[in-house]
Amino acid sequence: MTTGARLEGRGLSRRYGGLTAVDNVDITAEPNRITALIGPNGAGKTTLFACLTGVEQPDTGHVLLDGIDITGLSNDARARRGVGRTFQRLEVFPTMTVADNLLVGAESRRSGSIVRGVLGLAEPARQSDARMVTDVLRLLRLADVAGALAGTLPTGTLRLVELGRALCHDPRVLLLDEPASGLDSHETEELQSVLRGIAAAGVSVLIVEHDVGLVFGVADEVYAMAEGRLIAHGSPAQVRSHPEVRSVYLDPVGVG
Secondary structure, eight states, rough: OOOOOOOEEEEEEEEEEEEEEEEEEEEEEEEEEHHHHHHHHTHHHHHHHHHHHHHOSEEEEEEEEEEOTTTSOHHHHHTTTTEOOOOOSOOOOOTHHHHHHHHHHHOOOSOHHHHHHHTOOOOOOOOOOOHHHHHHHHHHTGGGGGGBBBOOOOOOHHHHHHHHHHHHHHSSEEESSSSSTOOOOHHHHHHHHHHHHHTTOOEEEEESSOOOHHHHHHOOOOEEETTEEEEEOHHHHHHHTHHIIIIIIIITTTTO
């Protein structure tokens, strides 16, 4: 059975010339919990996300997975240790079917299946890749488009395809960059349900998201950034009422 892992960023900083994009930030994503990262454009969220996933190396600080320092590992090496992710800019294979896109994730997966846990199904000793794909299609309600070429589908559906590919890798930690982008209100509600199920199955879920309705509706813990630094951290209610968060982010976008 898959168990989640604790992902920590400690004292992370990232500079580009004279610009400090991330300034001494601490962040933790715990198993069985959904952690969200919010903030205005240019706050440093994407750079912090890149440092956590191994796309970029921080100038200072460390990234830990269950207490083990993985700062120097590439994103591929982190994936092999159970760190899954999606991208702000869609990265699907447009000339492949939805099912084959998912199979790419399943072929290099770890053992186990969080998806069967979310679906309430018994987990076999070793699940086939094809069975994993079928389960993910069912979970994300993509079975009807399993044979469709990814390049013919709308953005909202492709967001789910990318999430599905990450789930097929059977992650212990799942980092999602703008997962609700392109989804309609009904799809966003379904995404909330899926994310809750994934966390309940033991996975650590970290989302970077501009849809504050989704964030405050699904997150257990919220971090808020502005100008590269962490300005608030706590429960959704605590962060939502924080004066600086309201001033630099929530009030300008009209969130009550």
